[in-house]
Amino acid sequence: MRVRTSTGVRATDFYGHFFMSNTTDVELAAVDADKAIGVEIKHDDKLTSEDGVYIQVALLYTHRSGQRRLRVLNLALAVAHQLADVYRSAELDVLVNFLTKQAVWASRETPPRAIRDGLTGRCARSLAAYRRHCASPSSVGQLVLPDTARSRPTWVCPLCTRTPACCRSTRCRTxxxxxxxxxxxxxxxxxxxxxxxxxxxxxxxxxxxxxxxxxxxxxxxxxxxxxxxxxxxLLLEDRGCDGTVSYIEYLMEIHKTVQKMIASYVDFLCHVHKEIRDLL
Structure with missing residues (x-):
């Protein structure tokens, strides 16, 4: 499988169960409707709304009948000039699926604690950017969530919670x-x-x-x-088996992180404003 893109964007990372002998070709032992591969595409050049963005995925495979086939998927995307449009068109299930694949891939070399901190940080930065650039003015103590990602903390929290299988029998552990x-x-x-x-x-x-x-x-x-x-x-939001926080505690942690990011941004703007006034 190979991913091609138009000028200005490129495929940089791939996540899933496959083998790559180079930086472009994805080799799979088998593929069916239940297989999913995450592809991270970054833009490294100026994009215009007139040109748009085009992505093509070509899959060369052998059918179970022995016939060689080529399946080509084309995708045309519009370019958004406002960050609010990006949040408005975001698909939460795709984002969570992609974050999950990244977390599983990183677990080969990264400690679980670092993976959890990374997921929490990405979630907080996304919410802070939305509040900073898209949301209408509101109380500092209010957690503002975009309409398309209101349940994002709900999905990210279980990703951060490892639930190891616990067996009551001592013999089962050994x-x-x-x-x-x-x-x-x-x-x-x-x-x-x-x-x-x-x-x-x-x-x-x-x-x-x-x-x-x-x-x-x-x-x-x-x-x-x-x-x-x-x-x-009898149901309650409990901690994970390894001591990870509950959903309510996790939501409070996200809220505090977002508040710190917003405060740091405001302090930075005040500092820049003071420097400009001194120069004038």
């Missing part, structure tokens, strides 16, 4: 997944493995171990049942 599966089945059902399960059993047997007691304490509440109200009262 053994292989297959051994863990056998141990869990034996503790809960009292049989040697999944192959020995009796599918006609509709109730879990009471066994004297921590795993069995934890599983038997689970309750299923269907939507619309009387117990749904009591179940909803």
């Amino acid at each position: 053994s292989s997944p297959r051994r863990c599966e056998r141990d869990w089945v034996r503790d809960v059902f009292g049989v040697d493995g999944p192959h020995a399960l009796d599918t006609s059993v509709t109730e879990l047997p009471a066994r004297d171990n921590d795993t069995s007691e934890a599983v038997r304490d689970l309750q299923v509440v269907l939507q619309g049942e009387k117990a749904e109200g009591a179940f909803r009262k």
Whole structure:
């Protein structure tokens, strides 16, 4: 697969499961409708609304029938001269998908803490730029969000929250997944493995171990049942298993970061204004 662009923009980075022997050709073992590749395109020259921006993706592949085929996708984009137009036409699902691919790609060499800080910083800078250049004047203590990205912190927060799989059985932490599966089945059902399960059993047997007691304490509440109200009262925004902040705390962190960025920008403008007055 190769990505071509018009003058003024270029493809700089690719994110996904593939191999690249050079800086332009993306090689994939297989491709279907569920595959997605993130491509970062940067502009390094002046763009005009008359010329626009054009992107072409060409995919050369072998069909399962053995026939060689070439699929070409063309995309024409308008050039926005106002930052507000960029925010207005932004697609949140595409942004989150792209940030996710970047985070997964960076996890090969970057510590999780640095990835979380990077995602939070990008989210805060985006919101600060919107408030600085696009939003109408409002209270400093108000968190202003663009209409097309109101739920962006909602999506970025889970990306920053690692939720490692926690197993109550100590043996599961030190053994292989297959051994863990056998141990869990034996503790809960009292049989040697999944192959020995009796599918006609509709109730879990009471066994004297921590795993069995934890599983038997689970309750299923269907939507619309009387117990749904009591179940909803038990739900709360909790921290991650590794100590990461909850959504409310994360939103407060984003808000404080945006406020600091706005304050720094205002201080910079005041300093520039003072320098100009001194020169005059």
